[in-house]
Amino acid sequence: MTALPIIILILMIAGAIVAVETKNMLSAVIAAGVVGFGVSVLFLFLRAPDIAITQVIVEVLSLIILIRVTTNTDNEAIEKRIDNFANITGLIFVGLFIAFCVWAFVDMTPFGNPLMRVSQHYLSAGLKETGAANIVAAVILDYRAYDTLGEAVVIFTSILGAFVILRKHGKKKLVEKDTEEIGIPE
Amino acid sequence: MTVYILDFIIFAIGIYSLIAKRHIIKKIIGMVLIEYSTNLFLILIGFRYGGIAPILSPDMNSVQFSQCAVDPLPQALVLTSIVIGLGTLALMAAYTMKLYEKYKTFDMCEIKRLRG
Numbered sequence: 001m002t003a004l005p006i007i008i009l010i011l012m013i014a015g016a017i018v019a020v021e022t023k024n025m026l027s028a029v030i031a032a033g034v035v036g037f038g039v040s041v042l043f044l045f046l047r048a049p050d051i052a053i054t055q056v057i058v059e060v061l062s063l064i065i066l067i068r069v070t071t072n073t074d075n076e077a078i079e080k081r082i083d084n085f086a087n088i089t090g091l092i093f094v095g096l097f098i099a100f101c102v103w104a105f106v107d108m109t110p111f112g113n114p115l116m117r118v119s120q121h122y123l124s125a126g127l128k129e130t131g132a133a134n135i136v137a138a139v140i141l142d143y144r145a146y147d148t149l150g151e152a153v154v155i156f157t158s159i160l161g162a163f164v165i166l167r168k169h170g171k172k173k174l175v176e177k178d179t180e181e182i183g184i185p186e
Numbered sequence: 187m188t189v190y191i192l193d194f195i196i197f198a199i200g201i202y203s204l205i206a207k208r209h210i211i212k213k214i215i216g217m218v219l220i221e222y223s224t225n226l227f228l229i230l231i232g233f234r235y236g237g238i239a240p241i242l243s244p245d246m247n248s249v250q251f252s253q254c255a256v257d258p259l260p261q262a263l264v265l266t267s268i269v270i271g272l273g274t275l276a277l278m279a280a281y282t283m284k285l286y287e288k289y290k291t292f293d294m295c296e297i298k299r300l301r302g
Contacts, residue, residue: 002189009192016196019215020203032215035196039222046229047239047256051265055225058272062218065279070211073286083208090206094198101194105187112235119232119259123252127242135240135255139262151266158273162280 002111005042012038025073029066033059050136189230197223208294210282217278221271225264232257 015034022028036059043052109115116123122135122143132138140148196219203216233256240258242251282292289297 005189006192009189009196013192013195013199016199016219019219020199020207020212025209025211028212028215032218035219035222039226042226043229046233047237048229048261048264049239049241051225051229051261051268054265054268058268062272062275065276066211066214069279069282069286073292083206086206086208090202093205094202097198097201098191098194102191105190108187108190108231111187111189111230112233114232114234114257116232116257119257120252122258123240123255124248126258127248133242135242135258136262136265139258140265144262147263148266151270154270155273158270158277162273162276165277165280165284 004045008038008042008045025070026067029063029070032066033063036062048136050134190227193223193227193230197227210285210292210294213294214275214278214282218271218275221267225267225271228260228264232260 012035015031015038019028019031019035022031036055040052040055040059043049043055122139126135126138127133130138130142132142200216200219200223203212203219207213207216234254236254237256238254240255240261242248285297286292291297
């Protein structure tokens with residue numbers, strides 16, 4: 001039963017290593033897509049169909065965004081000098097991180113036996129209290145609707161920020177003096 | 187526990203890419219890997235052997251349903267987290283495109299000149 005997630009996770013690790021280490025940026029972006037679609041397949045296996053659908057759509061959109069960034073630019077990696085200090089520091093941090101994770105996982109509940117205290121109430125009384133057959137929808141739109149509102153605000157702010165950064169002209173008309181002077185415009 | 191460790195290896199690859207690489211797109215890919223592995227970890231915690239998806243079908247009562255469904259709470263929270271990941275990715279991509287327009291490079295070490 002646990003063989004399938006392990007196989008998909010190993011495939012995802014291979015995709016992640018290729019994405020980090022390859023020289024061509026377009027290949028790196030597409031190899032990161034392997035990880036995203038592997039995650040969505042795993043969500044289907046883990047009995048989370050809503051999230052699997054969302055993950056597929058988000059993965060396609062993020063691939064489009066990243067390919068838009070990489071096209072029309074120089075696609076090659078920077079190889080003037082190899083920064084040994086950064087590599088060694090990164091590897092040390094990664095090793096420490098994995099060690100602490102293994103230490104923490106010992107005390108967790110084992111895979112497949114979840115600790116469901118709040119969720120037990122949602123599962124047993126969700127249909128009566130909200131009238132939704134899909135308990136995930138009941139949680140995001142009824143029990144924790146204010147959380148969802150806050151997250152919608154976060155999404156709105158980030159998209160607004162991207163829009164403001166990417167626009168070609170500001171609202172103010174460009175004066176001759178502004179282009180010449182370097183510093184804070186009046 | 188093997189599944190958790192394999193998941194956090196992806197997280198660690200993301201951290202390594204974020205620390206050691208100088209290319210901005212490599213750093214963005216590291217962030218994306220960290221997001222994916224965190225979302226996957228939260229769903230992995232809620233999995234139950236032989237469980238069903240938390241959607242009620244008409245032919246089962248709620249007591250039986252609550253004994254065999256997987257945990258719906260992390261699924262509900264991860265659902266919005268995935269979409270937020272797309273929003274932050276769009277913001278990072280926008281910054282990257284502007285930086286490339288201004289400096290004609292993706293190298294973090296070259297982007298250091300302050301201009302008005």
